[in-house]
Amino acid sequence: MYLIIIIFFIFVSSFFGQNLKNEQTDSIITWDKNRNLNWGDFKGTVGWDDPLGNAMTSYKIEVIPENVLVDENDQILNYEDLSVVANFYCYHSWVNKSTYNLLKHEQTHFNIAELFARKLRKRFWELKNEEEKRFSIYYSEHMKFFKMCRNMQEKYDQETQHGNDFEGNDTWDMLIQRELNSLKEFE
DSSP states (O other): OHHHHHHHHHHHHHHHSOOOTTSOTTSEEEOBTTBOOOGGGOOOOOOTTOTTOSEEOOEEEEEEOSOOOBOTTSBBTTGGGOEEEEEEEGGGOEESSOOHHHHHHHHHHHHHHHHHHHHHHHHHHHHHHTTOOBHHHHHHHHHHHHHHHHHHHHHHHHHTTTTTOHHHHHHHHHHHHHHHHHTGGGO
16 A cells, blocks of 8 residues: 555656756745746746747746645545645746846736636635545646646737737736736635
């Protein structure tokens, strides 16, 4: 039985947690309403001719704690401790052209990640209130919300022309701020 728990622990860690042993301590910024990104946070490097654009925000919506224990019946032993964070990865984020409007655009990408982290926190709260313990359910919800986040990120880039439509950026920023406020209790 303990071997099964250890195997599930490794399995769960590979999905929920990220191996951060190689990351520098200043390389991850957890979303915080009192801290906006600045160009100094974008520490990754990329060539000037990169087709992706002038900047890129690398983020993850991560389930914490990383050390989730699952038994042979798919039951998470410490399910009450599950939560979610939106993290920005400095050394995987980069900038070629640092302008105020582009930074605002990249901040909105990070805000969208936090929006879906809140939605997932809310969903986890509902599951915990139902005393749901199955790993497969939490994992499925995590994947569902991450996919919705990616879809919104892509739509945001399309509708704002990757930050070049300043009015579109402002519209999206107000929309995301409104949605964040509506989920304030899951901050």
